[in-house]
Amino acid sequence: MLIGEVARRSGVSARMLRHYDALGLVRPTGRTVGGYREYSAEDVRRIFHVESLRSLGLSLQQVAQALRDPDFTPAALVGDLVRWTQERLDRERELLERLRAIDASAPADWQDVLGVVALLHGLDSPDAARRQQAVLARQDDVPVPAEVLAKAVLAEPDPVVSGALRWALARAGDAGVSALTAAVREGEPAVRRRAARALADLAEVPEAAAALREALADPDPGVRRPAALALGRQGETAAVPVLVAMVVDGVNDVEAADILGALSEDPACAARVLTALTGELTAPGADSATRVRLMQALVELPGPGVREVLDRLSRDDDHAVARVAAAFAGLLDERS
Structure with a gap:
């Protein structure tokens, strides 16, 4: 079978087949009188083998190693692939959340986009002082979706930075209340406490007040107490x-x-x-x-x-x- 027919039947381009040949991955077993590559049925099966391994995310070098070494065991490599794929998905998920945050802010120009990006980068800093600075340095005319601030509040372990985030979230209105109410009802204990403290600053919002009333029965006193103080003031x-x-x-x-x-x-x-x-x-x-x-x-x-x-x-x-x-x-x- 000549290279053109193999390409047509396998879906692998002739150019890629030549590349496989150059790398030694799939070398046709024969040549025609005119010197054209001629693939046997076994060669075609090897092509599909290569494509199957590539579909798992293996590089061509890793595919060559797998095909060359008869004692090659896939367990370790598959484990690495699982980890690499998870890391890639996490990065893509983070990128998606950033893009959604920018989209939700309805930026009027690139300056608005850069302002949101700067805030997101600042909130991702491992340094608490930089996270606090990112919140306090935000310009009032730069629109930031409250959902971003709510998510940051729920994840923030530093009490000083948390206070700055709650202040910014309260100024943003009630747009972030839904994320907070979901967290105070279903989150881990530390997350529920952060959500309750943030909701306490928004107790005049009916949805927040309803969630705080439920929080009065929470088994964690760290959730009950800010709810009681906020509702009592109301x-x-x-x-x-x-x-x-x-x-x-x-x-x-x-x-x-x-x-x-x-x-x-x-x-x-x-x-x-x-x-x-x-x-x-x-x-x-x-x-x-x-x-x-x-x-x-x-x-x-x-x-x-x-x-x-x-x-x-x-x-x-x-x-x-x-x-x-x-x-x-x-x-x-x-x-x-």
Whole structure:
């Protein structure tokens, strides 16, 4: 079979067949009287063998090695191919995400494109200071899709850079909320915490508020707490149990106490907060420091019920608690 017919039947160009011949990959076993290459059936099978190996991503040099060495084992090479292919797919996926980010920013000119590219490069830096600089140095007139900022927030381990990203994301409006709500519901614990902190800055957005309400029941306190603080500032009474728990745990307890006091301005909520704090104050095993924190939150509440609780506590068996309760009772008398 002459080279033209082989090319036609195999789909491999005559030029490539000549290249295979020059490399020693597939050399025709015969020649015609006129000196033309003549391929046997075995030669054609070898061509298909070469093409099959190339289809796996092997270079011609690797194909030659595989065909030349009868003891060649494909396991190691296939493993390398898997790794190389995965790396190539990761690079292409990253490129696709960058192109989508640029497209979503609706750039008006190349300056806008370069601005987005510069931000993306900065956010990819291994240096936290450079990532922060990339966020803070962004020009207000350079459109950046909020989805880019949301993704960066969810991946950022540095608290300072994370704060800068959340600030930029809040300025970008509610476009990135969907990515954050998906992450706070389904992400890994660290990702859910970052998503909750970012959503807390967007609590006035209905979709963000809905996700934060769900986050109040999250098993991770690092997710519950920013949700409770944000919702409490919005007047959401559903945050009360988590806010009380924050006072008990001594985590952002002063801020939580202030919010509980503000929520108690509503008479419908005041009794609920008073009952929750009193229940923790009288809980078996509560130590002195925890009970003092609870009393500090208690005195922020309006109404006569607080004075009654302090009067009872001023006779408590724990002398430290009794003294603090008496002091707080006297403070309330001075206020009134």
